[in-house]
Amino acid sequence: MTLPRSTPPEPHPQPPETPQRHPGGRRPGENRTREQILDAARECFAERGYDATSVRRIAETAGVDQALVHHFYGTKEKLFLNALEIPLRMPEALAEAAAGDRVGLGSRIVLAHLRVWEDASARPAMMTTLRSAATHRSAAAVLRDYAKGSIREALGKVITGEDVELRIALIATTLIGLSLTRHLVRLDPVPDTSPQELAARLGPVIDLYLDPVPPAA
């Protein structure tokens, strides 16, 4: 796993989703409040970024008192670091897309990337990371590790030749740029273009970076 290992310094003792036997650990069924707060935080951070989101607003969104946020997460910063945890779905999806045939690989990578972004359960954390990456060091660090990590994990064995590091970074740049104009800056008509059409346009770009032989022209 190549994910945000460096950033979220806190272990997070989360009660299990379903109440069950607890061989020594934290008692289950305690309350879902902690996770409600985290979900609310992701929602707010995703929508407005770190600075413009107040602890009070997060508490209100979660339907709890402001003091509870500090009770569970200590500081706004620590809560934010927890909110940055990007779901494993993206690296998994990319790896799965990379497994198949070499033909159409770039297109499948783009489609996998877009599919994860459409996933409502995965989006808030990714949106939080992307939106805050420009103004928050930790978010930028997570984005760096995550983007290159998942792509290297998926394409490390496929991509060979010169300047491998640069080409991986440029694939990441392509996908990050796409998410930026599609979901954040909303550069018309990117947000309204179908995944299929985007894959048709961007797939060959990824393939270009994957090809060890630079194009003749």
Added chain:
Amino acid sequence: MTLPRSTPPEPHPQPPETPQRHPGGRRPGENRTREQILDAARECFAERGYDATSVRRIAETAGVDQALVHHFYGTKEKLFLNALEIPLRMPEALAEAAAGDRVGLGSRIVLAHLRVWEDASARPAMMTTLRSAATHRSAAAVLRDYAKGSIREALGKVITGEDVELRIALIATTLIGLSLTRHLVRLDPVPDTSPQELAARLGPVIDLYLDPVPPAA
């Protein structure tokens, strides 16, 4: 000119750089304070974004009192809108790059884009726009208008065929993504790669979008 016409609503009566004859307008030599404040604002906004930049900090950077910032610009928001004014150099550079031969066009576009970003006098405003685009509506609007505007102005006559709007937007996406990973997120090794190598890698990508015939694969 296709630049931020929609966003900076304020006219900006700036005294000329060099004291000279003034046929009716504002008296020159009044003081450079107003521009010092604007420069300081760009510097601060570029470095930390809108929210994390306080009026006090801008004043300190400019070496003036905080009240002066409000005296000249009214509110922090209005000052920010002024700071977003992107220099004309970028659309000019892109147009110049587009003027030449069709061969190597993509590469020249990338080089022109990179060259303007290296320009110390142009960077703060662009950095301000890019950094704040994710969290500030006006900055996002300026980035949208500016990116598509300058590219359409430069390449409008060259780019033909299907999905012209989308392809223009994707060229903008490519260049914005590059600036993001090179100057903001600093995705290794993009920040340390020479303009020539980046142009060699990204030029063919731009050419791909310029080509009315989609690639065979």
Added chain:
DNA sequence: GTCTATAAATAGATAGAC
């Protein structure tokens, strides 16, 4: 044009009752 002083709102964070 430039400053001091301060208003008014909001921020993150904590103490302590229940």
Added chain:
DNA sequence: GTCTATCTATTTATAGAC
């Protein structure tokens, strides 16, 4: 675990002297 109440710092912005 959850809440009330509050502290302290910082923010944008303004009024008014010089």
